[in-house]
Amino acid sequence: MRLEKIVLDGFKSFADKTEFTFDSPVIAIVGPNGCGKSNVVDAVKWVLGEQSVKSLRGSQMSDVIFRGSSSKKAVGTAEVSLFICGTTGQLPIEADEVRISRRIYKSGESEYRINNKICRLKDVRELFMDTGIGTRAYSIIEQGQVEQLITASKADRRIIFEEAAGVSKYKAHKKEALRKLERTEQNLLRLADILGEVQRQLRSVKLQAGKARNYLRYSQRLKELRVNYS
Structure with a gap:
């Protein structure tokens, strides 16, 4: 060459x-x-x-x-x-x-x-x-x-x-692989943070949903009582 x-x-x-x-x-x-x-x-x-x-x-x-x-x-x-x-x-x-x-x-x-x-x-x-x-x-x-x-x-x-x-080619490929690995680890950490936040929001939503179901149940019961005693 x-x-x-x-x-x-x-x-x-x-x-x-x-x-x-x-x-x-x-x-x-x-x-x-x-x-x-x-x-x-x-x-x-x-x-x-x-x-x-x-x-x-x-x-x-x-x-x-x-x-x-x-x-x-x-x-x-x-x-x-x-x-x-x-x-x-x-x-x-x-x-x-x-x-x-x-x-x-x-x-x-x-x-x-x-x-x-x-x-x-x-x-x-x-x-x-x-x-x-x-x-x-x-x-x-x-x-x-x-x-x-x-x-x-x-x-x-x-x-x-x-x-x-x-040797340079393999060192360059190793360096690039390590950079990709570092980016992947950072992405996993961000995903873990997002997952934790979603789980916290899910618990809050479940609590609010329970309160809403109780409200609907009590509202329905109140309507029935009003009908019975009207």
Whole structure:
């Protein structure tokens, strides 16, 4: 499984539709300062679901949309697509090539797609879980990141090793299961409170019903006595 192509359209400095194709499983982006290397890396992280505006070197998410220049007009949307080939047996999807796309509008609203079908950010993250592909995974090594890994805390290094070992997916599923269990327990507690309140109201209603029956019985008896002695 490898990255085959990146398509950028209106993303940061790439005002026009731009394609980068790759024929090697290992990719290095090099070039002089200001040529857009960092923007390509930002595009990959962004389409994989990066939510940190700071990580993308902006003040708000819509800043990734090309704002215009002296020679080109600003655009209204930005879109990035990754084409990943050799995915058969590697990803939980029946396709030898997977296309992941993300589009953003000036409003800040994002839209994700897997093979042109609209999906959730959660679907994108789960698709690549334990593959090393992701915004914080080891598939993207930026300048200075190796040094950061060496000096990182044990907890941070553990996250990377767990991703490489394929443990992250199971930890995420366990975390989700525990959240569901907690919500279920909270719902049971609320149901117990509701049941207790209903039982209290039922006792009160039974008492009132008994009083009403007694009233009707005595009223009927009083009518009979009045008839007998009239």
